[in-house]
Amino acid sequence: MLSTIYEPIQEDLVKVEDRLRSVGEVDFPWLSKLLDYSLGDGGKRIRPALVLLSGKFYNYDLSYLLPMATSVEVLHTATLVHDDAIDNSLVRRGHPTINKVWGEDKAILLGDYLLAKSEELVADTQNLRVIKLFAQTIMAISSGELNQAFSAFNLEQTRQQYLQRISGKTACLLCLATESGAILSQAPGKSVEALKGYGYNLGIAFQIADDILDFVGTEAEMGKPVGSDLAQGTLTLPAILLLERYPEDNPVRRLFQNEDKQKNIELALELVRNSSIIQECYAVASDYCARACQNLNLLPDNASRRSLIKLADYVVSRRK
């Protein structure tokens, strides 16, 4: 499915993989091992694909787009490595996490290295606007995550706060991918705005879908345990809707008040699965996808535009 969507940029994504591999070519053998392990395990590469697809409308210049595409994936990996250390997660994409295998200290330092590497790559775009945007995006991501950490196990969270949180946590980075692809291909201002809007709305839809999968997915599909968000005290859209429906007696409420964790997670998962909440969440996600695609109307109709439209569908229909 993704391979069809990536078709217009397939060859260049191979070059991104080569660049990612070369990130691991460093003198210090332990670092090299950690880099290969974290960068090589086949993520969906949606972020680099977004950079490249967004660069296809005007001046598609790989000398800038390739370091940018590599950079967003390295940054994404950095955030995953730190997230896993923070959440003490043991499995990611079906493999033991860095913190599980090498310890939390190594995960922190590897994440720092990856953050810096992503900045070094972005410097190769030679574009000061993109360089600054990149740093500001990392600021938004980490303050979004801090926001989440400070609101963990807090039941008083509105949909609005949830959207703000996932905007910082996820949408920001997808938005950076599309906006930088546009800027680096010398897109006119309105097209930059359109691609930025696409990336932002796609990112919100992407995260809502992720949060749904944490309720309805299977561990085999996702490569990580189901119900992780609730276990971390993170209130996502399905949980917020469940709380709205049953404001008094609710397993999420009991769980957040530290009562019988595992039992209440299972109860919450069951209640959500057997209700129309999932459908409702998908409707919200689809709405963001529609908004994402509306932004594309302004752009020339080409294979990349069709791919971006298909990608919006994919994002809410995926099972992992």
Add this chain to the structure above:
Amino acid sequence: MLSTIYEPIQEDLVKVEDRLRSVGEVDFPWLSKLLDYSLGDGGKRIRPALVLLSGKFYNYDLSYLLPMATSVEVLHTATLVHDDAIDNSLVRRGHPTINKVWGEDKAILLGDYLLAKSEELVADTQNLRVIKLFAQTIMAISSGELNQAFSAFNLEQTRQQYLQRISGKTACLLCLATESGAILSQAPGKSVEALKGYGYNLGIAFQIADDILDFVGTEAEMGKPVGSDLAQGTLTLPAILLLERYPEDNPVRRLFQNEDKQKNIELALELVRNSSIIQECYAVASDYCARACQNLNLLPDNASRRSLIKLADYVVSRRK
């Protein structure tokens, strides 16, 4: 003492303090609190001072030097916040650490935010060479720290490996400060190299002095417990010399083999204090200071050059 050294740039260091304060002016109250706490507690500000003093030989332009000076201090703070989380340190500069007060997860995220903020500030220099150098320095710092983490509790470490480690861990950043100050003031190539050489050698001396203080300082002076390096399994120059002197029966060896930790730390401190090892370490540090100052011969003789020479003396004579 430091105030005399900083005299030529005193007014501009006040501006750096203002900029550091404004880093904390963000919408999200928790983040603001954490930023004020970590940036405001009065470090020695050696790194920003190095940027400004190094900028004083040619075209001293604050519009570039000020964001750079602020940036290196923000980066330094980021590394401290992450180091404390990694080492599970409870006290820094006489105050409880971020990880102690708010938890390790917040410390990781705050460090990430600070890393990104430092990158945003460095983008304001509008100098691509400096921007790239900055990212590469963070890569060197984190791979130096990773190297340290992977060699923890390993007794087979040479002086050479120690120097390589502290070069990545500390000298890199001081070197970045002087080199970027030179570049941003449009110093000619040879002067850039000279100031870079000064910063690097000063950094080595600085770290050796730090490592000595961990043996001979007091908790009151340093604002953190004595013997922390040994407790973390980090082999510094005094410990390496002690192992060279007593290769067989040695408290460091016993400590690293996990025998009676506290007792062996105290024994090691006592043995080192009552030997000529400290003197020997200071001789090594002084040698690096002399090398640092030799680099300055090439530069115009002005108040800043005199300050840099005095700073080299300060670095090995300080008690905290």
